[in-house]
Amino acid sequence: MKTKTIFLSLILCCFSLFSLFGLVGCGEANIGTLKENFGKLDTLYQEYTADGIFEGGLLETGLPRSDYVVTYGTVVQKKVDASEASYKELRELYNLTLAISHDYIDNNKSLILIKSDEDLNSESKTALNNLNGSLVEYIASLERFVDARSDLIEYFDNVSGSINAEADENHLRLFKKSYGDLVSKNLTLSTNLAKIIETTEIFELLSETNPQPNDTKLIKEYVRAKLLPIFAELRITEIENKFNFNNSQNNGDDKARIQTLLDKLDAAFEIYKPNFVSDKTTVKLADKDATKNLFDLIKDFFTEADSYFKALQNFNFSKFAEYKHTMEDYLKENSMAEIYLTKMEKFVEVTLPEFMNAVVGIIY
Amino acid sequence: MKKKGFFVIFILLVVAVVLTIVFINLFREKDTGALVRNVHSTVTNGYLNKDDDKNKKIDEYLTQLATLGDLSDAQRNQVSNYLSAYAAFETFGDFFDREIVFTQYTNEYKNNRGAIENDFSKAQNAVDGLYGYLEVNKTSIGNSDFWVATSWNDCDDYMADIFNYTVDAINRLADVYQSSATSNLMRNDFTQVLFMATENLFAETTEKLTTDASAGRQVYTFVRRYFSEDGVNYILNYNYNDSLQGKVFKILENGTVAAEYQNLLDGSIVA
Numbered sequence: 001m002k003t004k005t006i007f008l009s010l011i012l013c014c015f016s017l018f019s020l021f022g023l024v025g026c027g028e029a030n031i032g033t034l035k036e037n038f039g040k041l042d043t044l045y046q047e048y049t050a051d052g053i054f055e056g057g058l059l060e061t062g063l064p065r066s067d068y069v070v071t072y073g074t075v076v077q078k079k080v081d082a083s084e085a086s087y088k089e090l091r092e093l094y095n096l097t098l099a100i101s102h103d104y105i106d107n108n109k110s111l112i113l114i115k116s117d118e119d120l121n122s123e124s125k126t127a128l129n130n131l132n133g134s135l136v137e138y139i140a141s142l143e144r145f146v147d148a149r150s151d152l153i154e155y156f157d158n159v160s161g162s163i164n165a166e167a168d169e170n171h172l173r174l175f176k177k178s179y180g181d182l183v184s185k186n187l188t189l190s191t192n193l194a195k196i197i198e199t200t201e202i203f204e205l206l207s208e209t210n211p212q213p214n215d216t217k218l219i220k221e222y223v224r225a226k227l228l229p230i231f232a233e234l235r236i237t238e239i240e241n242k243f244n245f246n247n248s249q250n251n252g253d254d255k256a257r258i259q260t261l262l263d264k265l266d267a268a269f270e271i272y273k274p275n276f277v278s279d280k281t282t283v284k285l286a287d288k289d290a291t292k293n294l295f296d297l298i299k300d301f302f303t304e305a306d307s308y309f310k311a312l313q314n315f316n317f318s319k320f321a322e323y324k325h326t327m328e329d330y331l332k333e334n335s336m337a338e339i340y341l342t343k344m345e346k347f348v349e350v351t352l353p354e355f356m357n358a359v360v361g362i363i364y
Numbered sequence: 365m366k367k368k369g370f371f372v373i374f375i376l377l378v379v380a381v382v383l384t385i386v387f388i389n390l391f392r393e394k395d396t397g398a399l400v401r402n403v404h405s406t407v408t409n410g411y412l413n414k415d416d417d418k419n420k421k422i423d424e425y426l427t428q429l430a431t432l433g434d435l436s437d438a439q440r441n442q443v444s445n446y447l448s449a450y451a452a453f454e455t456f457g458d459f460f461d462r463e464i465v466f467t468q469y470t471n472e473y474k475n476n477r478g479a480i481e482n483d484f485s486k487a488q489n490a491v492d493g494l495y496g497y498l499e500v501n502k503t504s505i506g507n508s509d510f511w512v513a514t515s516w517n518d519c520d521d522y523m524a525d526i527f528n529y530t531v532d533a534i535n536r537l538a539d540v541y542q543s544s545a546t547s548n549l550m551r552n553d554f555t556q557v558l559f560m561a562t563e564n565l566f567a568e569t570t571e572k573l574t575t576d577a578s579a580g581r582q583v584y585t586f587v588r589r590y591f592s593e594d595g596v597n598y599i600l601n602y603n604y605n606d607s608l609q610g611k612v613f614k615i616l617e618n619g620t621v622a623a624e625y626q627n628l629l630d631g632s633i634v635a
Contacts, residue, residue, distance in 0.1 A: 296548075300603060304547040307466040336404065339462050342593065350600050351549060358604050 028125070029132035030117045037135045038109060044142060053146055059096050064279045066099035067106075070179075073153040079168070087172065090239045094183050097232045100277055101183075101190040104225040108218075111197055119200070127196035134189045141178075141185040148178035180236065187229050194225040207295050213283045216363050219294065220283070223359060224276040226302060230352065231269050234312060234344070238262055241321040254327045257341075258317075264348045271356045275364070283363055294362050301355040308347040315340035393469065396544060399477050400465045403457070403537070406484045411491040411526070412457035418495040423450065425498050425511055425519075434513035438574035443516065445573050446523045448580030449566075452587040453530045456562075459591040460537050467544035476536040483533035490525035497522070531566045538562065554602040557615045558590050561628055564620065582629070589631050598634050608634065 048054050049067070057069040072080065080087050112131070120128060152175040156168075197203075203222075206215050238258065274280070284290075315337055323330040330337050406412050411419055426447040430440060467473070497518060502509040538559035545551035565586055569579040589595050602608055611624040611633055619625070627633035 297603065300548040304549045307547060307550075310466065335408070336400075336465065339404075339465055342462055343466070346596065346600065350597050354601055354604050 029129050031113065031115060031120075031128070032117075034128065034132050034135070035113055037132060037139065038113065041135065041139055041142070044139065048142075048146060053149065059092075059099055060273070062274060063277055064103070066103055068099045068102045070095060070098070070149075072149075073157060075156040076153055079156055079172070087176075090176065090236070091179075093232070093235060093239065094179050097228065097236070098183050098186055100224070101186045101228055104190045104221060104228075105186075105193055108193060108197065108221055108225075111202065111218075112193070112200070115200070121199065124196060124199040127192070127199045131189070131192040131196050134185065134192045138182075138185045138189045141182050145178050145182040148175050151175075176240075180240065183232070183236070187232055190225045191229055194222050197222060203295065207292050208288070210288050211291050216283045216291075219291075219298075220276060220359075220363055223298060224272075226305075227272060227276060227356075230305060230308065231265060231272060233309075234265060234317070235262065235269075237317045241318060257327075261341075261345055261348055264345075265352075268348060268352045268356065271353060271360075275356065275360045280364065290362055294359065297355065297358055297362075301351070304347065304351055308344060308351075311340035311343040311347075315344065393474070395469050396464060396467045396473055396477075396540075399473065399480065399540070402481050402484060403460050403464055406488070407457040407461040410484070411488050412454055414454050418491050419450075419454075421495055421498055421509075422491065423447070424509065426450070426523075428511065429513065429516060432513045435516065439513075439516055439520075441572075441577045442520065442523075442574050444577035445569055445580030446527055448584040449527055449531075449569060452580075452584045453534070455584075455587045455591055456534050456537075458593070459596070460534075460541065462593075462596075463541065463545065463550060464537070466546060466550070467541065468546055470540070470544045472543035473540050476540050480533050480536050480540070483529040483536070487526050487529035487533070490522045490529070494519055494522035494526070527570075531570075534566070535559075535563050549600055549603055552599070552602055553612045553616060554608065555599055557612055557625075557628060558599075561625070562587065565629075585631075586629060 045054065045067075052071055054067065055069050055071050056065055056067050058065050059069060080091055112128075152171055155171050159167075202218070206219065211219075314334075316334065319334070320330050320337070323333070327337065327341075334340075410416065413419060414423075426443055429435065430443045430447060432440075435443065497515075498509075498511065501515055501518075502511055504510075542551055542556060542559060545555075562583070565579075565583045569583055572579040590598060598608075602612075611627065614624045615622045615628060624633060
């Protein structure tokens, strides 16, 4: 009886373990899943474009046309244009970020989709899981965004004005939140796509041969995708903070310091746009050594960028805004805040422009 | 029955061993957080904070003593060297405070963390002792404090401790930094030669402590040039500066006899 019980328990235990491993296995994405989900996303976009939610257009002079310009109803468009400047600023930033990020995905997803599961190493498989996860999340956030947009348009077309200005603001805020989520999820998606490309043999091959202009463009696109969150995250956070907190009592010096940081980031963005986003076609035929040097620069820079993101996350601008931009008060809450802010300043003022100029010197 | 008892004890032992391994792994130090906190506390609340009362008092004392005619030349050189070295320590403290938070756990960190914390603690004890002495033995006139030249005989041991322990901490921090900093932009051949030169300059200051007051000043100027908030730009730009890379390579190849080493010391290497 006793032996029988032990034997049965053992069998049961094995079954439980097999089921557990089976379930873990089920969660793994493969190239087929990815194709399917990208197909779903394309279908959704076709549908939404047909409905007039997205349209093709030019966001800024000198930048390529994008298929992902978000349209608003006429009433909302007027409302946003007439509202405080930051809404307009935020909308332009969201639009531009979404378009740059999404164009990168469109231009580069085939690099992964043409592969077969056998081509992927274990690092690529992990990256593929992350990519697929972010794709699923993006599709969900896109659907939520479209709903929020319809609600907003409906409200301003039918109800606005008959209630009060506060209600108008609340509706704009809700839409802003949903739009912010969409942009953020798209950035994660494009960054994850860049990460999986990094794990394949594509870059390895490029650094061992004499790359052709198209290869150089591929590297340029990769840098573009990886650089975008550096520009987007801090700028979006700070513009959003303007809405969420009352800054009337802020300390001038600290606020000016943050503004200087943003100004420097904007200045760096002006190097980024014409060199990494535009359709500049006169790419150099880089030789093997130059390409190796370029890859070294890229690797070193993005390792330092990780420190920048760590600083950005740990500084926590939203929390800082609660302290009405007074560093002295904030240091009581976050004793390392000064260190994190200094790191960001150094990165934005020195490291970022130096890197972009060096890359531009190699690829053009 | 006895057999069953042994079996239960055996199972319990296995469980205990497994749990011990799990807990050791769970609570094992995996990052440089402890050292980050120690350096930050020393720089913001301890003797490396230039706004700290004790630090200011020691600075006031050394500055005053360096100008007193009653000191022998050897003592005056000693005081001047300590004064400059202390200012260099503050700059180094700020540098490591800014950068060590972005490092990762390594064997070098594991081997040096305890010694660094010990060095800072002993140097802080010496600062506390010196500050206590200065408070008791000062003569206050108005808002100013004064000390007699003979006080130096009671203070030089404190200063020697502050100097020696802090230099040891800095040399160890440099080793930790050089192996633990994640980015090649902040940890490269250039930082390697900068740390090497710093170690040499501190050694030279020790050697010429009583004979040459310029030794300490040279350390201070060197450290300010390359490790201050602005000076760090030279490190950050190193990867993009082919000419500097060539010069640094020669220093790495030929050591202190390389002509470029002198250029590094006097700053002309980055001019």
